[in-house]
Amino acid sequence: MSLESYLSISALLFAMGLIMFISRRNSVAILMAVELIINAAAINFVAFSRFVPSAEARLDGQVFAIFIILLAAAEAVVALAIVLALYKEKKHIQADQLVGLHG
Amino acid sequence: MDHILSWVVFLPITVIPILWLLPANKAKWAALFITIVDFIVAIPLFTGFDRLKVGVDDLAGMQFKETLEWIPSLGIQYSLGVDGISITMILLTLIIGLVAVLASWNIDKLQRGYFAMFLLLQTAMLGVFVALDLILFYLFWEVMLFPMYFLIGVWGGPRRIYAAIKFFLYTLMGSVGMLLAIIAVWYYAPGGERTFNIIELLHRVQEGGTFVGPEIFGMPFAKVVFVAFFIGFAIKVPIFPFHTWLPDAHVEAPTAISVILAGVLLKMGTYGFLRINFPLFPEVFVWFQDFLVALAVINIVYGALCALAQSDLKKMIAYSSVSHMGFVILGIAAATTQGINGAVLQMFNHGTITAMLFLLVGVVYDRAHHRRIAGFGGLASVTPVYAAVTSIAYMAAIGLPGMSGFISELLILTGSFKVYQLPTIISGLGIIFGAGYMLWAYQRIFFGKLNPDYQDLKEINFVELCSVVPLIIITVYLGLLPNRIIVFFETSLNYLSEIL
Amino acid sequence: MTYIQSVIPWVPILPLFGAIILGLFGKKIYDTLGENVTGILGCLTPMISAILAFSAFFKMLSVETGNRIIQIPLTEWITVADFQIEWTFRYDPLSSVMIMIVTGIGTLIHIYGMGYMHKDQSFWRFFSYMNLFLASMLMLVLGDNLIMMFLGWEGVGLCSYLLIGFWFSEEANAVAGKKAFIVNRIGDLGFLAGMFLMIMYSSQLFGNVSLSFGEMQSRIGDLSQVTFWGFPLLEVIGLCFFIGAMGKSAQIPLYVWLPDAMAGPTPVSALIHAATMVTAGVYMMGRMYFLYSLAPHVLGFVSLIAALTCFISATIGMAQFDIKKVLAYSTVSQLGYMFLAMSVGAFSAGIFHLLTHAAFKAALFMGSGSVIVALHHKQDMRNMGGLLKKMPITGWSFIAATFAIMGFPLTSGFFSKDEILWKAFIQGSPTLWLVGFIAAGITSFYMWRLVFMTFFGENRSDEHTWEHCKEQPKRTVIPIAILAIAAITIGFLNVPHFLGGHSNFTEYLSPVVKDLSITPAEHYQNVLDTAQGKVVHESHVDHTALEWTLMVASVAWTFFTAFLAWFFYMKNPKAREYIMSGVWAQKIFIILYNKYYVDEFYEMVVLTPIRKLFLFLAAFDQMVVDGLVNFAGFLGRHLSAFIGLFDQNIVDGAVNGTAWSFQTGGKGFSFLQSSKIQTVIGTSIVIFIIVIVSFILYIG
């Protein structure tokens, strides 16, 4: 398959992640949305690494993808820890009530 | 060990992180350890120093050179080097640093922070004396201010904040002027190609190059830049109108810091004169010379007279160092071989002697917690050893023959007598007043009836003694055989005096 | 020669070691080994150097007069470009005499000091300072160049400061010490100025300068042509050095410190303020006779000062009641004599009087010291008297020394003082001789007054002290006796021609110190003439008859004043009250007793203005200079405060106004302000899209 097809799929996935991110009230859902977005980006990377012209940079995309995954993992861990801590504190994790930083 | 200078300069700060690993009261041992190591590392500097090389303005003459590209685009290099002028100053800084660590043995507040600042200060001071690049020189100059502000501001006496801020702003004002001057010198460097390297600039000036630049506020360019440099350094020396920060800074600073302040920091001003200010503008220096001698004489007599009137011992010694530094200026202003050699020797001697004076004040301050001369009395009967050591120190300060103070004052007065007869006689009065206030203070503290509440005053203890005794040995040794040290800087300074 | 060269450096260094050892470990030695051992240790080093000095002297005698000037270089001291000063000792007849005086009398006084300072708790400190004094005095005398002499010069000044203020628990002693040091320092400034002039001109003319006496002597000819500020150079240098001598040897303007120096222990007064230190000025002039012989005007000035000092201090001496004050003023007057001799070109006579004076004055001081100790430190003569019975040896040696100082025929004082009076008459001017003559009479009057009041007549001290007053132990008495004998006998060293001798002391000194046979002015004239090649005729007139008459006159006059003293103080004291009761006599006595109010005068003219000046300057420094800085700070603060205020209600007002308008308008967009993360992301992306789309459509 050609490069565009992969890119378009990842664009759709990205859009869905974005929609979920904005519309969901539950913090955990938001995290899931983030996961989606991250995966969309990873797909792009791998797609480009596949079709990139220069020979020696062939695998760079994949290495980046690995790093993305690792980072996503780390991010998820921390985010969830926060969420759980908040949950213990406020007994709910509705994103729109968690407005401690409100100006 | 080709990068010896960099080692010597940056060794102290390497220990700073370790300070936080050690328990608080061990910090001072770490500081002591590193200053001793720094001293040992620097020894090849002095043994290997080639005395015959004149280094003032030819790059080949500079010894232990190190150059690294720092900011190539502007032509700024990290270049270090040593010649006659700065070798003794490095020795002085190392000695004073060692002694000051011993003097700050009973600092109990925030010890780690204190010694971190202290070591940073030590590096900055060493840096100033070895830097050959104007920007590097200016960098070390500013870095030196920063720890001093904290050392006075946090660990000082009652009015420390005021003194620290005054010290900081005063010197900063001076150094801002200096920065502008540096840029002016860089931009209008003679011979077209711009450089920050001091030695390169001096070389070009000797080749006949002059700083041609636009008029500033109607005054010729070279004069304005000279005066900008002069003010920057004069504040440090200090010279008459700019000296008021010194007594406050000394009175409020803890003992060890006023030892360093008087021992080394004051020498930076005169070092700046000799290294940058005067050789760069020889013809302006000739125009400025008479005014400088007048300033020097005022410094001597005014400082001595003010010292006579002080009731606080430390303030008195502060004013006495104003007077002694006046002698250094007199020596430089006369620009004869004896004058300048005497001036550099006096810089070294004044460093050691005044350090002794402040250490001894510290000893009595730690016990009696006040410094009013009138408050003491008859201490000699209670603490004979302390009285004996202080009498030697005071005699050295008066410039008694057989002590190093006399040699340098003799050289300066001989040198300046050749050019300015009357001012030298007047500054001779300075010596008499010097004898006056020193003896008057000594008598008020040690002789007379014993002040009742000091019966149980403890004798000078071992740590204090081993910080003062080496200085006494140096003073007496240089008094009898000054050539051991004169030979270091004689060739460079003879050349310098020919230029001026 | 090599013996001398190997021995001489040890003479000053030994006492120095003694001083250092006693200084550092004295306390321990004193506590552990007790007083005697410390005393012996203290006396040991001066004794050895005395032996060395005398042995070098006898060795010197065997050397023919030609090369008696021996230089002993050690190391280089200060070498900067054309300024080379070396550590070199110089041993020649003049310095041999001086070191014999210093070490000889010094050792005797050390032994005396052991007795005197008995049971004083800082016994060891006393000997360490005394040794240090001996070391620096020997350095002064043996130094080959001016800088080493100056080293000794300041060193003795320091030791006199330390020793005067030895019993520092009393404030008065410390003040006296400080006064001595500062007055000396003022003199030293003159000395320094002289040195700088010498350095400047001799390095200008000859390229390098080492200030050694030999070099100066060789260059003196050329230097005499040069002028400085219009005056001939040598005159100015001579004057400067003389100012230094005035400070050190207590001549008129700068003598005030010597009477107060009596606050120190008596051995100190004996050694320092009688025999050695105060003679430094005379030694310096003797050493640099070649300079002074070419500076007649300065010598004129010196003679004036010397005569004045001689006369005034003698008169003051008459009116003092404190035994040591009388001797102090007598020292000042005797120093006046020495400088009188110097001023008329009779350098060797001056040095000879220095020698004899050192002997009898030291004896007098030590005698008075043992009297004071016997009377438990009471120094007022008015409650002494009749001590001869109690203290025979001290008494009789005191009287012998008084004979010497009075100039009793065949005693040392007679030969030296008479020589000076004679030279003053021929080479000076008759008035100079007259002043000296009168002063000699007054000297013998107050000396005999002192003797009668203390040793004869009935005892005026209270019972308790009278019982306890007994002869001092051997250690204190024997040195006095030795010196008293010396005071009598050493006169024969320099018997003048007209009395049959051939003044071998002057011969001995001749290679180093050449006297002028004519008045300095004439001598200078001769030098100028020889310079222009004119022939100079040497006038040889025989004056023996004149010498005899003058000598007889002065002896008669001193006998008469001695008789007067005897008459007033012994025969019928009532006559004394009668004269004293006269109004005029009372006034004069008060003036004399208060030392012409010189101290008060100095206080008013010199000290208070300086005190006012520095108080003003300190205040000035505080107010004006600091004021300027603080004012800048003050200005800064207030400027910022003002700007703050200005900013507060004007600028701020405007801002608040606009802010208020936004406030209301912005309500609609308040959701923008909400912190919900999602809405923020959402809106930003929407805006992003709009921007990109518009970018593509319109620009792309």
Place this chain on the structure above:
Amino acid sequence: MEIADLFFYLFSVMIIGLGGVVAFSRNLLHSAFALFFVLFGVAGFYVLLGADFLAMVQIMVYAGGVCVLLIFATMLSDNISQPGKSNLSFQTVLSTVAGGGIALLLLSAFENTTWNVVAPGAMEPTTNSIGKLLLNEYILPFEVISFLLLAAMVSAIMLVKKGENS
């Protein structure tokens, strides 16, 4: 229509479909599980794109680790069944506009950019070359990542622990 294209379409349907479930399902648990399978789809894509090692990593780390973690999180926070509809109609409008806009923008961008791509070469195993790559050129990010993970772990523990004793 080779086999590869077939798999491509299969995986893309899987990703988009389950992506929609994740995004719009009421029940949080459903979306969690749906996400699990979406990750599988993405892994499939990686295989198609010749990144076999990456696919394995994706499955193990991402699907196995992170997704399970998410499921734990949803389990622990009890209000799973609470209706997920957005509280503000405005928000859904905003999200659709934003999402749709981005999608359209990207797709149109893809259409008219000329990719200078080369026909993909033969697939070869990438594991050891990725390994070599990781430890030579990308050593720094590799080290930093390890440090980062450690920091994340520590902070996670701290966050939770602090919650404990307050």
